Amino acid sequence: MPHSLLTLVSWNVDGLERTLAPPLVAKPTRRKSSVVRIALAELHELLGRPDILALQEARIRPTDTALVVSMERALPGYVCGHSLCRDPVNVRFRGGRAYGVATYVREDLAPRWVEPPAWEREGRLVMFELPQFGLFFANVYAVNGTDKPYFDPEHGHEDGDRHAHKRRFQANMLDQFESARARGLQLVLFGDWNVSRSAADTHPRLRTEEPHRAARAMLNDAFMPALEVEDAFRVLNPDARSYTWFNRVAARYGRLDAARVDYALVSKSLLPAVASATILQEQALRLGSDHAPITLTLDMTSST
Numbered sequence: 484m485p486h487s488l489l490t491l492v493s494w495n496v497d498g499l500e501r502t503l504a505p506p507l508v509a510k511p512t513r514r515k516s517s518v519v520r521i522a523l524a525e526l527h528e529l530l531g532r533p534d535i536l537a538l539q540e541a542r543i544r545p546t547d548t549a550l551v552v553s554m555e556r557a558l559p560g561y562v563c564g565h566s567l568c569r570d571p572v573n574v575r576f577r578g579g580r581a582y583g584v585a586t587y588v589r590e591d592l593a594p595r596w597v598e599p600p601a602w603e604r605e606g607r608l609v610m611f612e613l614p615q616f617g618l619f620f621a622n623v624y625a626v627n628g629t630d631k632p633y634f635d636p637e638h639g640h641e642d643g644d645r646h647a648h649k650r651r652f653q654a655n656m657l658d659q660f661e662s663a664r665a666r667g668l669q670l671v672l673f674g675d676w677n678v679s680r681s682a683a684d685t686h687p688r689l690r691t692e693e694p695h696r697a698a699r700a701m702l703n704d705a706f707m708p709a710l711e712v713e714d715a716f717r718v719l720n721p722d723a724r725s726y727t728w729f730n731r732v733a734a735r736y737g738r739l740d741a742a743r744v745d746y747a748l749v750s751k752s753l754l755p756a757v758a759s760a761t762i763l764q765e766q767a768l769r770l771g772s773d774h775a776p777i778t779l780t781l782d783m784t785s786s787t
Contacts, residue, residue, distance in 0.1 A: 680699065
């Protein structure tokens with residue numbers, strides 16, 4: 484009989500290599516004078532040993548063979564599903580070492596990994612099912628819209644900017660997740676969505692100008708209603724002003740520029756099973772990332 488309590492931590496780690504590459508020594512960079520290095524197993528312990536550990540912004544290339552192997556083996560007792568950036572046209576900065584998501588699931592939960600869709604080339608989506616609970620999970624690192632042109636590698640021409648690419652990515656995810664719902668699965672969609680849902684999720688202000696308004700409206704008014712999902716943290720904490728992303732430059736000047744862009748969307752029918760949804764606010768847990776980890780606990784007693 485499967486365990487009834489499922490714990491999940493999702494975190495934009497802002498570079499997974501520092502948890503994988505021995506020796507674990509800080510590397511000075513122009514952007515960060517020091518980076519906290521910690522083994523992934525130790526990090527997992529620090530985060531409360533969740534059953535599912537979902538990481539975004541791994542920044543590992545498929546061609547980084549040794550790092551990929553280290554990533555897959557880094558957490559004993561867990562299996563790792565990952566998607567790494569394989570788009571050499573649109574992703575050239577850092578030598579293509581950008582984006583990427585990795586999900587670790589306790590091996591005795593026997594996750595059933597879902598084949599990544601052909602349209603997902605930047606390393607932004609890992610999906611799996613836990614059939615014993617009737618659950619479908621997705622680790623999402625949504626596109627951050629910019630004015631930079633986007634080149635469509637399938638058709639061989641430019642196709643708008645990355646704001647438009649962001650909306651297409653969201654529409655493609657909607658179709659993907661609809662197919663899981665059609666098979667009777669409840670959804671648990673988590674990660675870095677690169678959208679703040681309301682004024683309560685930002686400081687000092689919500690960006691209401693275009694194209695930010697359109698991306699927000701698409702998420703709140705189309706994506707979520709169509710999938711019948713709710714923001715677990717906001718349901719449990721309706722008045723909280725808590726954030727998951729922090730502007731490092733503003734922090735150096737003692738200012739708060741922050742937003743809640745990391746969250747878990749769960750099927751409405753699953754809300755009674757949500758035991759907790761939190762943001763791990765301790766700055767020490769960020770370990771050099773500009774994001775804070777989020778947690779979700781599901782009590783699946785009635786499903787066991």
